[in-house]
Structure formats: structure tokens, C-alpha cells
Amino acid sequence: MPRLVSHPDEVKIVTKRFGQGAAEIEKYIELGGYEAAKKCLAQGPDWIINEMKASNLRGRGGAGFPTGLKWSFVPKVSAKPKYVLVNGDESEPGTCKDHLIFLHDPHAVIEGTLIAGLAIGAKTGFIYLRGEYRYLLEIVEKAVADAYAKGFLGKNIFGSDTEFQVITQTGAGAYEVGEESALMESLEGKRGVPRIKPPFPAVVGLYGGPTVINNAETIATVPHVITMGAAAYAAIGSERNGGTRLFGLSGHIERPGVYELPMGYNLKKMIYEVGGGVRGGRKLKAVVPGGSSTPVLLPEEIETLGMDFDQVGKAGSMLGSGGVVVIDDQTCMVEFALRTISFYQHESCGWCIPCREGTDWLKKSLTRFHAGFGEMKDIDNIRYLAENMMGRTFCPLGDAAAMPTLGFVKKFRKEFEEHLNGKSCPFAKHVELAVV
């Protein structure tokens, strides 16, 4: 069972009900639950969207798109039904925050979905969980049933004449389904292959209707924004990055876990103070700041780095999904690069050639390289391959595979050179990858 952690620097907003039994609806209500939805029902769509815009809440799924702005793109009038779709596919390596939200506070997701529905004028919301999260799906399904029983969901929510239905859905194993258009395909009962954009989901989405897609953490944050007030929420984070976010510290860290910290919190402090430093007192070699697709950072790059979308972007990486993976000095970066690319090779849906063939080539090259059969020219070849995948694919998975690879080659070239010409890996034993 995932353990909860705590640190004095945390600002507990989204996590404040964790560990208090709030999966039970009575407890959730006792702790102030569903008041935000009632308020939104009274205030109406324009007020909700303005609050969301003023809160500076940005999407927690990876790209950091402003949530209020996204909601405002949905046409007011639509011939087809509109939908809210909550992305709980959580499959980016290094990321396990939505897991805790579904486990400890499923009603926050339901209430957030309802508020999003009121904002855009949707009558139906979907909550999609990855297939591996079966026990969490059961928790969410029970919470949904309880909300119906209370009259918070259904034909006449809170005794009004407004209707809102919530439908849960399970995936069956596929990282690519986390991509928003692939997610809609999957929910429609198809292979998880993305759609060409435009049209964007806000205009033509699920079943052809306008659809807002948000990450589960984004949605769970929404009721708190309403309760606290947008200004108070925005004041917690950094410039243009409102509030807090759930950072997952994993890898070679002394106290791994999910911590809720203000946007803009210094990464070095996060590792050394919040996470207790590198495990076993070892030296820090590198950090992957936001899940496996975000380019690696060196210790000297994190000194003054504030963890928000803009600052991490300026540092040449991305805040991504908030999965901070800490790597100590006894790790082979070639092997780490190989394991990373193997994942993307496995998960490529195969539609575009640069992604399908590029990830395959990269995996083959890095496998050979790590086994000691690399040549000097391979290093540039790996870079060349990755560069040529960038921006040439239908969905961002191609970039997600190429970007970290470029980072590894650029920042750890010396380590690649140490593997050349039959020299075996200077670090741990070589491992065969079975995942194919």
C-alpha cells in the first residue's frame, strides 16, 4: 500500500484530505466536500471560468496548459453533446500522484468533473483510469454511486433542474492512450491511436462533441480553487503558475514519496531537504525533473531552479508530470538512456515512421552501445536519429522519446565514450531487456 509522507515545507491543498478516510462520502462532506460544486451551480459558467483563469491553474498532465483558458475554448452552443473527460491513465514513468488522489480523495475528482461540466455546459463526465488501477477504479466507482445516492449526480443535482452524469472507464494497458486524442479513441472502444489535430477536442472531441480533457490532479484541484478563491490560490505559486503541485520523488532519494509543494519550489531544496538527499549519502549525478520524457538536468543546473513550467522550460527541460527521478553517481547513464528509450519503443503506436522506426533504431543502437560494441560515430548517429524525430510525428510521443535521448547524449557524452570499442560498462552488470 502506498505510504504517505510529510514535510513542513508542504502546502497541503490537494492532499489535505489524504489519510482521513475521505473516500467515504460522509467524511468528504464533513471536510467541506461538494460545497464548491454547489457554489458553482449558483454562480454559473462565466463566473467559474473566470475563477479558473484568475487562479493561474495550469494542467498537471504534462504540458501545463492554462485550465481556465482551455475551458473557455468550448463553444457555448453545440448541436452535439459536450463532455468532460478526466485523464487518469497515469503511465509516464516516474509518476504516481493520481494514484494517491484516486485512493484518498476520489470525491475531489468527481466534484471537479462536475464543476468542469457546469463550466462548459456538459451533462456527462468520464473518468478514465489505466487498467492496472483496478482497485482504484473500484474505489472511484463506489464514490460515484454514493454521489448519485446523495443526489449530487443525476438528473437533478442538488435539487436543481441541472443534470450531470459521471461514467467511469478502465483502460487495458497502453501509455499512448494517455495522449488526449488517443484517450478519446480508447474510450470509444478503439485502438489507442491518436487523431490528427486540428480539430481540437474542445471543438470536435469525444463522439464528435466538444470535449474538455484534463488530468486527474488538475480536476481534483478545481474544487479547492473554488473554495479558497482564485486569488488566494494564485498567490501560493509563482508567476503565471498558480498554487501547488504534487511532486513525486523517486529513484535514489532518501525519502521517496509524493509531496505537495508550491509551484516554483527550488529543486535542489526539494531533493536535499524535502527528500532527505541522495540515498546512502551518495553524490547526485543527474535529475529527471518531470517524468521520463523530460530532458535530464545536471546538479549544477538545479542550484537556483524553481519548479514551475516556465523556469524548468527555460532550463532546457520540462516540468512535465512532476515525477522527479533522482540519479546517483553509481548509475550508468547509457543504461538509463537505454531503459528510457526501450519504454518509448514499446509504447509507440506505430503510426508514424519517425517514431516507430526512430525509437527502434535508438533502442538497437543503445543496446549495442551498452554491451560495448559501440563506435565513436554511433554517438553522433544517435543524436542525428533523435533530432530527426523531433516535430515530425502526429503526436508528441515521438518528441517525448527523442528529447530525453538528446539530453543524455549531450550531457553525458563522456560516459558514452567510455563504452566504446568493446569496453564493457564501467558500472553495474549489463541487463537484458525483456520488454519488447
Add this chain to the structure above:
Amino acid sequence: MSPRESGSETMSIFSPQLAARFDVLTEKYPVKRSALIPMLLYAQDEVGYLSDAVMAEIADRLSLTPLEVRNVASYYSMLRFRPAGKFNIQVCTNISCMLRGAYDLYERFQEELGVGHKGITADGVFSLEEVECIGVCCWAPAIQVNYDFHDDLTPESVPGILDRYRDKIHSDSSRNGGAAHA
């Protein structure tokens, strides 16, 4: 004639409970086909894998062709067309787990079970799989046995875990589903 109408009554290869659940699922979504992936997964939980008969009945229930069903099923990594062990052990070796010793853990499972990736033990009790991130990175290294998570493991934890599941076989006389709730 569709496979379920071979007699005067509607036939189902699923248990009455699952058949009833499917009746609800096919009404749950704005479009019936949205029930496909959950139905495949729940059918696999009961039967152990997606046999031709399973896919034929699901196709029939959703007014799809068996080929359409297979085409979708083959996309998703949790869905399988052959039986697995009663307990399917999925070891995550992705980055967060790898850094905390997932490969040693995976090797120990291989040794204890005498099988490799996607192998099944001779008695059919266990199967083993190396898998991608399962969403418990902060409690690495971690595995899933059917749907149960076990985290913060070391190679030394392996025999104990296997014993616990072996004990379940004796106490559990439920159907021999590959991914029944353990």
C-alpha cells in the same frame, strides 16, 4: 446465426454474474462500443484469456465483428490471447524501479520460478512478465500480482510473496481465472 442464439435461450459462455454485468455495461455509454475494452478485460479476468469464443460473444453483444474485436484487443498490453498463470507476476523494471534494484528482483523471480519473460510455471500457478511503469514509482521497486500491488521489495521478499500466493491456491477454490481478484 450469432453464437449466442444456438438454442431457444440466449447462451453465454460467461458466468451469470458477468453476463449481467455486461448487460449493464452495454447500456452505460452514449455509444455501445465504448463498453468493448472493459468487457474484454473483465472477460479475461474470469476466463483467463481472450479465447475465440470470448471474442465472438463480445463481438455479438456489441454488434461488432470478431475481427474488429481482435484488432482492438491486440493493441492493449494487458489483454492476452493465451492463458497466463493463475497468478500473473508483473515486475516493473522502468526507471524508478530500475534505480532501486528492479532487475535483481526480476532475476530472483526468474530463478525461483524457473521461467523467463511471459513464461508460465509447469503447474500453471505462476506466470512472469517484465512490465513498464505501473504507477507506484515512489514505492519502488514494485510488482503487480494480477491486480494486487506489492512495493518496496528486495530479492529477499520474493520467496515469501510466492508462498503467500501458493497458500491461496489451497484456501481458494474459485474459478481458475488467470487474473481473478487475488
